Amino acid sequence: MKTNYLLNLLLTASIFIIASQTLTAQVRIVEVNPTTNEVKIHNYGPTTVNVSSYWFCHLFAYSQLNGGTVLSGSLNLASGADVVVQSSTNFNATASDLGLYQSPSFGSSTAMLDFTQWGSGGNGRENVAVAKGIWTAGTFINATPPYEFTGTSTDLGVGFWDTLLSINDLDNTTRFNLYPNPTNSILNIETEHNETELLFQVFDLLGKQILNKTIDIQALSYLDVTDLNSGIYLIKISAGDKSETKRFIKN
Template structure:
């Protein structure tokens, strides 16, 4: 009887620990603005998580969220909610124009993969705790966000890597290009990209999930362009249309 009780106790502890780990996996860094030292964190999960004691690490400088200036939201982060803070790290440091940023659990070594929840990197590769993020399959070694700051995460809870980061659009620019569409999706032979007439001299770029550029074409005055994807590997790709300071990104699946 004693052994049975112990077994079920261990099973409950394991299940509880797994649920906590799974919940933490839904926390993601969604915006980074190095010029204002501002970041956003979003809870993609279904349960509220108190992130007061969670930590940030950038180029081996550390800080706890409770010690940072709260701009908007609450550190007791509800499902689908975001919180915005001004980053303050050890020694009064802020994030740099070329750096990494990792989100960590309240306890554990910063060099231990299990302690890291999320990671992003911009300006250059090989910064700080990149190797930890690579071990976790959060990031690909040497890749970094190379578009204009501030940066915005455009993926979902299960998306990882540089391909899911882009320039943060303001509302006016976003509305201007909302008619950019792709079809069919999924695609097996040709992908059609439709661009609104208000967008002139646009550039079309397509990336794979590792951030490798597959094609780049100047669209010019064309409103529709057809891309032959028949020989591409199956998987998810990122389609990006940009003109001047206006950029929008969509995903499509190659079957």
């Protein structure tokens, strides 16, 4: 009886230790370059995690990490360490998702560890990430790759990915001016571009596109932003092969 009790106690302790390691070994995607199929993974947890059996999923294509090429680091990922893996399958650089899975149960939010997407919303396994509570439907990185995660182990969503639409990356050229800024209705746009049309795109700070409009170019154009909620927005103006991004505030 005493022997059985000790065995049960040891078994319970072993299960607890394994479960604790699984929960605290927070492995996240921290960099993606879809043009070269390279992914950097970081271990935020306190214990070493062997990620060789983990999986990438992008646009319903699947690849195991140990089937790719390790460019730096080790798949036996120590606490605080990074590993860079070149996937054995090609990513779509224009628009795709990338999920990191602990097992090949790709429809399971339990198996999914992390997720990101770029170029457009609604890609691949976005619904799984939304169900898990780590991504907001329809949001995506709107930038030129590579993409970098700038948050911590507990930060979630597109707002913690470095994009061209972040405030720190705004174009400081003076090819166009916005006024009044802040505004509660009309945003005047004074431009020096020579093209015949301008494309206006307005984004919130999570990278979600709020407005997309093409207008005939004039020295002074305007947008009616009356219906926007109060807050900070980014406006990207494209003319031909040139584009500029600036910030404005809606009162």
